[in-house]
Structures are given as C-alpha cells and as structure tokens.
Amino acid sequence: MKIPMEGDTIQIHSYKHDGHIHRIWEDTTVLKATQNLVIVANDRVRVTESDGRSWITREPAICYFHSQVWFNVIGMLREDGVYYYCNVSSPFVYDDEALKYIDYDLDIKVYPDMTFQLLDEDEYEKHSKEMGYPKEIDAILKKNVNQLIFWIRQQKGPFSADFIDMWYERYLTYR
Template identity: 65%
Template sequence: MVSPNAGSKMMIQSYKHNGQLHRIWKNSVVLKGTESIIIGANDRTKVIESDGHSWMTREPAICYFDAKHWFNIIGMLRDDGIHYYCNLSSPFVYDEGAESLKYIDYDLDVKVFPDMTFNLLDEDEYEENKVLMKYPEEIHHILYQQLEVLIHWIRQGKGPFSPGFVDDWYEMYLTYH
C-alpha cells in the first residue's frame, strides 16, 4: 500500500456501509504517512456533507487514522483544552491517485472531554443503520470489540490520548502552515 508524504495535502472522505459518500474534509496536511498510520491536521477547513451542505471547522484538529483499528481519532484544540471525537469506522485506505484517505463510518462515536471523561454517541443511529444497511454480524462484533480497545486507550492515555501527542503534532503542523 502506498502512503502519503509528510507535508502533502489530502482529502478525507468518509462513506457509509452502503457505499454512499457521507462527508468530505477538503484540505488536510499530512504530518506522518505510513502504511499503518496516517496523522493529518487541518484548521478551518471546508467540510462537505452528503447532501451538498458545507461548513467550516472552527479550530485546529489533529487526525489519527490507523490501518489496524476500526476507529479514528480527531483531537481538537480548544481554549479549554483538547476535545476528542472518535469515529467507529473501518480501517483507512489511502487512494494515491485521488490524494485522499477513505474509510467507512459506522455511526457510533465517542466524545472525550479534556478531563478524559467520555460519552458514547449515536447508538440509535447505529441500530437504525445496522438494519437499514444490513451490517453483517461480524462487523457488529468487530465494532464493539474495537470500542473496548478505544475505551482502554482513553483510560490508559495511549496513542492520541497520551499527554503531549496532540500538542506535539500541532507544533509540527505549524511548520507546514
């Protein structure tokens, strides 16, 4: 698998299980690109929803994608600390020709606050789409197993939740921006 070069630009595209485009982040900078991990950053970037509606992100964000795990993690730098938004999703695929990172969004999200407390979100949306899009039972088991891994990372301060991770990558982003 090909990976993007640090300093290059990429689009982030999320899809739904049925193949429908869900959301696009237009302009992110690659901070680290390997076959197993891509770390990107953006600030006030345009986001386009599947219905064509667009909006701008409000703060700098460090985006962590892992080819082995069924989640991705967005660390948003806000005045009151780092807030995280975690999507339960397929592992990423990098499309070199389109300069885009792609994944399937599986509805469940975890919102993590600066004090590392967290909430599981969108369980109702997950249950609805699980039936509507016919998620295989295997996907259901993988997602809930990966949710346990994600919660372990949060509680143990691993990966993007480790002290300094988001701040250090944000400093790297500033060298490109």
C-alpha cells in the same frame, strides 16, 4: 497500499457501509504517513456533507488513522483544552483521490478531563438494520469500542498527554 507523503495536502472521505459518501474534509496536511499510520492536521477547512451542505471547521484538529484498528481519532484544540471526537470506522485506505474510511455511526466524545460519552447508538441500530451490517462487522465494531475506551482510560496513542501538542507544533511548520 499507497501512502501520502509528509507535507502533502489531501482530502479525507468518509463513506457509509452502503458505499455512499458521508462527508469530505478538504485541505488536510499530512504530518506522518506509513503503511499502518497516518496523522494529519487541518484548521478552518471546508467540510462537505452528503447532501451538499458545507461548513468550516472552527479550530485546529489533529487526526489519527491506523490500519489495524476500527476507529479514528480527531483531537480538536480549543481554548479550554483538547476535545476528542472518535469515529468507530473501518481502518483507512489511501488512494490518489483521498484517505478513505467507512463511518459506522458510533462515536465517542472525550472531554479535556478525559471523561467520555458514547454517542449515536440509536443511529447505529437504525443503519445496521437498513444497510444490513453483517454479524461479523458488528462483533468487530463492538470489540473496537472496548479497545477505544481502554485507550482513552490508559491515555494511550492519540490520548497520551503530549500527542496533540507535539503534532500541532509540527503542523505549524507547514503553515
């Protein structure tokens, strides 16, 4: 798999299981990139939804993508602490166009005190039926929700105490 270069500005493309584009983030800076891991950052970037509507993010964000897990993590730096938004998704791929993944609806929101909430279970059930998620995918996704919860509770990887601050400092060197 091709990988972006550190310092590159890329887009992030989120798709749905049926292949339709879900969301596009523009102007995202690559902070680290290997075959297995990509860490990127952005701040006040345009996000375009599948229906053409767009909006601008409100705060700096550090995004963690790994090729061996079925989720990605966005750490948003707000005045009262770091909030995390975790997308249950396929592992990422990267091509000349963008970093890409399939969004599988389930999300976990993590608050600065590390309490969390599983979101969009109804959306997952609906899309699972409409798009025919295979049983194998369903099992992988449920296993990865449990792995993600374990990471949150153990403050592992992107949830470790200094992770977001360290990568945000690196991001500031590119601005």
